[in-house]
Amino acid sequence: MTHPARATRIPWKAFALAAVVALLAALAGSPPARADSGIPRTAGPPGESRPVYSYDRAVRETVWVDTRLDGDGDGRTDRVAVDIVRPSEPAQQGRKIPVIMDASPYYSCCGRGNDGQKKTYDAQGRPVQFPLHYDNYFVPRGYATVLVDLAGTNRSDGCVDVGGRSDIGSAKAVVDWLGGRGRAYDAPAGGGAVTAGWTDGSTGMIGKSWDATIANGVAATGVKGLKTIVPIAGISSWYDYYFSRGAPLYGSGPDGLADAVESSGAHQRCAAVQQKLVDGAPRSGDWTGLWSERDYVPDAGKVRASVFMVHGMQDLNVRTQHAGRWWDALARHGVERKIWLSQTGHVDPFDYRRPEWVRTLHQWFDHYLMGYDNGIERAPMADVERAPDQWSTDAHWPADGTAATTLHPGNGGAPGVGTLGAAPAPQGATEKFTDDPKLSEEDWAAAIDRPTSSKAGFTTGKLTAPLRLSGSGKVTVTATPTTATAHLSAVLIDIGPDTIRNYAASGEGITTLDRSTCWGQGTKGDTGCFRETAADTEKVGHTVFSRGWADLGTYADPHKGRPLTPGTPYTLTLDLAASDHVVPAGHRLALVVAGTDAGLIDPPSTRPTLTLDLARTSADLPVTGGAPALARALAGARPATADSGAGIAPPRMLSRLPHGR
Structure with a gap:
């Protein structure tokens, strides 16, 4: 979206994997390293899903889910485009699988991840590239990856309403359809009915920024079948994105965001929705009904899903007020939860702690979506970055005492x-x-x-x-x-x-390198390879x-x-x-x-x-x-005298950060 002794706690497997990746990347003419390259297909730790299914033979399809909403007021309920990639073998074996879902407005306008990937399609409109690594890594392990175009974006009907009834309702409708409680079709208008008989109805939502915000909002509806969410730098109350107790944080309102992500032609048909966004968000900073609809914190008691929250402590875009208020509300209601806090700005953990992130996310989804007893829920609740690439853990957060x-x-x-x-x-x-x-x-x-x-x-x-x-x-x-x-x-x-x-720099604490590594399996159209990063320090x-x-x-x-x-x-x-x-x-x-x-x-x-x-x-x-x-x-501390010069350093330059990737 639109800064004592330090302990390092990185498991030996992460060190080993990082060493292998570095060695392979250094070999002249060699292809990018692949995270699965050294893992036998039939081997792996007990209590862990393994890459036993074929990614290149996976089923790739699009369905249009009926949201039961008419956001654009055309007299027809809106349908949202849902792109799916899932292993073909489980259905052939009579097995049902869980879903990892990312609902986003960014799949055609702006891209996802540090590589800025967008969805791509073949000549028949079938999905080819899924942004990020979730499909490459998890589909071979028996998960379906589902990417949802929010209402009013890319190939979906309806209008963008920036965290409101349409945004949240369009994503919730997909969770309902996956659980057998909704309707979907094989065409954007008309078409034949499609059911999700291949899934067991267990869904985990993940995403960064606006995507993470949708995960928070859908979880706050208490929807059945949503087992876990992984919000990365997510908003918990849209008022707090634009104002801080009446003080305006940005020179524009939610209508500007809607305009940036709308699909072609949506602006004209969604003029009334845009005007509501303008009217409902006065620059005075006064609270209105628009903000009440977009505040998920009061509904934390409805959350049935576990929550793995990730946030940069120097995120000056989606600021950590969002993480703190949502976390505290979830704690009051006893929601199972885990948190990572980095020194970065608005950055995905895949780009600052990649091997450990993929390993931990794998364990998280295995436990909450596949039911593996791998101990992730008994692991330390919090990982905190103390210095660049140096992490400590706590059994609870905030820290005990x-x-x-x-x-x-x-x-x-x-x-x-x-x-x-x-x-x-x-x-x-x-x-x-x-x-x-x-x-x-x-x-x-x-x-x-x-x-x-x-x-x-x-x-x-x-x-x-x-x-x-x-x-x-x-x-x-x-x-x-x-x-x-x-x-x-x-x-x-x-x-x-x-x-x-260096969170104030353009990379917000990371530097993107020229070399790439691959995470999971790939195809020509979706390699699963991503540029490596390193800490940008100051x-x-x-x-x-x-x-x-x-x-x-x-x-x-x-x-x-x-x-x-x-x-x-x-x-x-x-x-x-x-x-x-x-x-x-x-x-x-x-x-x-x-x-x-x-x-x-x-x-x-x-x-x-x-x-x-x-x-x-x-x-x-x-x-x-x-x-x-x-x-x-x-004890014994003596105040500094005026103009002593202690701690003086040239001011660092801060700039407004974009809402995007």
Whole structure:
């Protein structure tokens, strides 16, 4: 869609596979390495599906599923195109198989994956290339791969409504048809009825970005037969994609996305749907019925599927607020779940942890779709990337022992340079800043120890023990504005040298290489080969690791803004994005409160000066070990003096990221 000691935990099989792949790729004139190339057809670990079926003899077909919706208002129910590739042998043997399904708007407009693959068809309209590796790897192991064109895209009827009834309903209709509860035909209009007698009705949905969002939304309907979902960088509430408590995140609304992915001719027939998207998403940031329809979090209690969630902690497109809120809601309802959190931006794990990802995904689908007792549900719940390509695990997430722990800002020795610690500021203590829409979180971080008028920065002294923050936090501010409108940003920063993934670059933390490897079996039209990647790293003097934004006018109601009265104090709580970060001993933890975060939120109509009441401003952070851990980390820590230069580094450039692949 439209940034202590580190432990490495990569199984020996992944190391061995990576070594073989590297060796084969290095041989002059040799073809790309294939993940199955060294696996005997009849051998493999117990409790695992094996590549015993032929990919080149697989059944490739398209059906059109009746959604029972009429999104374009033409008097006929819409049909969505469903492309299927499945092994031929199970049906011949009288065996039924499960389905891996990816419902997407991107199959013809924009492509999928780092290689930007699109669906292709032969002269008779039969599917030839399926983007990504799911078909190549899993079809030989006894799965069907089903790729759905969302309503209004590619070869489907209807209209794109960006996460609404049509988007979710068109994908849910396919799950119903796979479970024997829907209707499908062998032609887009008319045609003969088609049943899915070859499947056992067990479906797992997977996808990245918009595709992942559809998986979340379909799971929130409680549809029968959906056994698991694997949302990669998915949205959980579309309001939170466009706004953060009234502060606009993008200069356009959902109508722009619909226009980008619609099939040829859809724009004219879907004009009424487009207008509803415009009317229902006012730039004021007020909550409307359109957003209620596209908020899946309140329906987390309906989810029957297990959830394997993946998100980049530096994803500035689908920001980690989505992951945190969805995860917490699923936890409240006891949904089986697992999570990977990387240091990347909006990147698929296939492109930053490929061998381990394919192995883990294989185990996940084998367990939840085929019923293998392989222990995946008893494995550690969370994998967290601590440094580029270095991972740690936790039995639960947020980490055991994590508790909301309060830190307080205090006055420092100069404007914009304050302290951060366990003791509240005295009554009457204030800090002041003026919104400068040209400056970003990176500018604020680079100037954390310099007196400035554009931010209020607060830092601890150098920590004497590592401090881990795991989960979502909050910052409560009491601010007095000088104008009737004001936007606020709050960011957490690790001040100290480090090597991180370069999430602000075009690859968002990865570099794409010239060589390829293959995953599963292939054909001339669908090789199953994909370009390799490597970590794109950067040495930095500070790392922004969590953020939150709000319009101060939502002080009384998070769903509706109000004009502010200059000179009047207002109290508001900003939600910080979910993260998992260790601030090492010797580094400092910083909190910045400022106005417009350039490139990430839009500015207000004025340039307010805001005065913070420090006695009524605080941060409740998810500290692993709670207050005792904070006390250990702060013991003996001495605040830096103003303009000391500690942690100063040139600002990193952040830019808006596209919604796409």
